[in-house]
Amino acid sequence: MVDEPSLSRATLASILGVAVERLPEAPLAGRVHDHWRLQPKPGGPALMVRIPKLSHLGLSPRAALIYEAQAFRRGEPSGSTPRLHGLLRVGRRLPWGGLVVDAIDGRPPHLPDDLPALGRALAGVHGLPVPVPARRRPLLDPMDPVGYLLQVARGQLDPIRDTLTASVRRLLETEMAAAAATADQSRPAPRLTLADTHPGNFRIRLDGTAVMLDVERPVYDSPAVDLAHASLPTSLNWDPAVTGTAQRSDIIGFHNAWTTAMPRPVVDTVRPHILAYRRLIWLRTTTWACAWAARTDVAAALASSKPDVADQARRLARFADPAMMEAAREQWSGPKAFTAEELVP
Template sequence: MTTDLDLRNLHAELTKLKTFPMLALEDLIMLPARGLTHDHVLLGERPWKGKRLLARIPRLVRRGVTPEDALSLQAECFRRAGPSRHTPVLHNHLDPSPRLPNGALIVDAVEGRAADLPTDLTQLAETLASVHRLQVPDDMAPLAWTPRPVEALVALIEDQAEFIPALVQDRQARAILEEERKWARDFAAEHGRAPLPPALVLTDTHPGNFVIQKDGRAIFVDMEKTQYGSPAIDLAHASLHTSVTWDPDVSGTLSNDDVAAFYDTYRTAVPPSLARILEPWFLPFRRLTWLRTTTWGCRWYAENEGQVSCSGGGTQRDKLLTGVLERLRLMARPETMERVRREWRGPDKLMLD
């Protein structure tokens, strides 16, 4: 279910909380849209107990999930990652209601700038390490847990691969994806059942989901896909070429030396035992994560390509959607694919050991 936000409805729900008895409608500041799934509203210019707060309002809820369950799960994502001190703190929530069908979370308003690469790459590594170091509880529910991440990744890639024809028209690009999928299937046949110890992972870790504060810390802000799985996937998704070039506000590119330094920073920031377990998986998970991202792009394109023309293309959401579609077309070009594959093919392979 998709909803459009009316600030009057948000204000009416906020004033029911004891925290905001004096909050006026004109205090609410709608922030520019940066994504398609949430609206963000600043709760006034002045801080509440020393912090500026933000209402994070889901625009849609996944099919088959109630708004109550979706909001509760997202709140738990914030709670689990909170002790890392590199994610926004959850302060309160608004239950789904007729005025606010998907509810809202009240979290820190993180102030800062977009990542500048490669300068800020080590800070991204420190942030990921701070989350991956967190103790894993005996009961990981309600967050998902992927005990066999290779097997799960390859299964997801194969499920999404049926959508490749919707986006990838070039014959060379299709041949590249088929070659990489064959490698993935062969790799999974040999290593897919290997159980890897779980850690709390953030999943959607492309650099655009980090905000660099004045003190230099990188705060990860897009929390709803947090789960338990392999940290090597987070590291890959934060530093692959297709991730680094995804968000238009993120500047810079990465060399192999930059990526190697990113992994070195991470290794020194986590317990040596975790670093030793992960090292053999760093490169394979980069290859698998790229396939996951590219086939996800094919599926997303197939499911959303027609939306702009249907709606007229003039709204802010349409402009965001158009930008996503353009970046997906770029991802599907054979030259983009070969740029990524240079990490494991040719004379300049990426070395992470």
């Protein structure tokens, strides 16, 4: 749900040392960040001031700020993420600090037309050189990424397992067991991945290229993480600003656009893991939605007078619906499942 802004316009202007008129009346307020568009000079390029409010990774404010700054710095050479221009220190007025990055002018994606642009943008990130292990810190670099994703999903599921219907609990446990069967395989070749790549996190610029906006929790893992998150049903239907829909052929086209833009040796390392990661990322997302439903008065949220609250409640309730779960499973299990070669030829 969307919270109130974390600080006033006047306070932020004072911290930045700019006239208050250079900031809008209010930010674009979100659950994790407030976003203030800053116009430093009349007619000049605009910047975006990101004011964090929490850490998805459970980090301290200073550690979270360092992590997010490194995320932007490492993604910048790809051209697929905003440039970082500066940091605002953690302090009394900014408990989580802040970041100043490029303001990206563009529109939300329209499906399926813009999916190939998303694939090419991700290829720009996944094609970046990978540092030696000692230089990957502070970003997450799990030696057992499958086990790590399973741990996240289990951590969300276990506290609310007894609140689920028998059919939902059985379905999730079946998928958890199938995912765990892949945990003993060798580690997928790690690349820089952005890990939150649903289509609503991108903007399409006038030239048709895509830029990812929120770069706050990347991890060194298989690119299959991002390819799954960008194209699963739970992601395609997540952001109401994203219009249109995507069919099977469109999801294949998205993957093929990524494949065409990537060096063949990298493609060959991703193909063996592409279906397993669709299951893993679906489990991560769906257990999160189930946990939300278990700790929320869903009826009250659906009836909320705040449009953003009611809309998010509708989407999350749908993710926890057994029918949608079954539709998602068909992508990697059963006669309608994708093949790895189909997605990553």
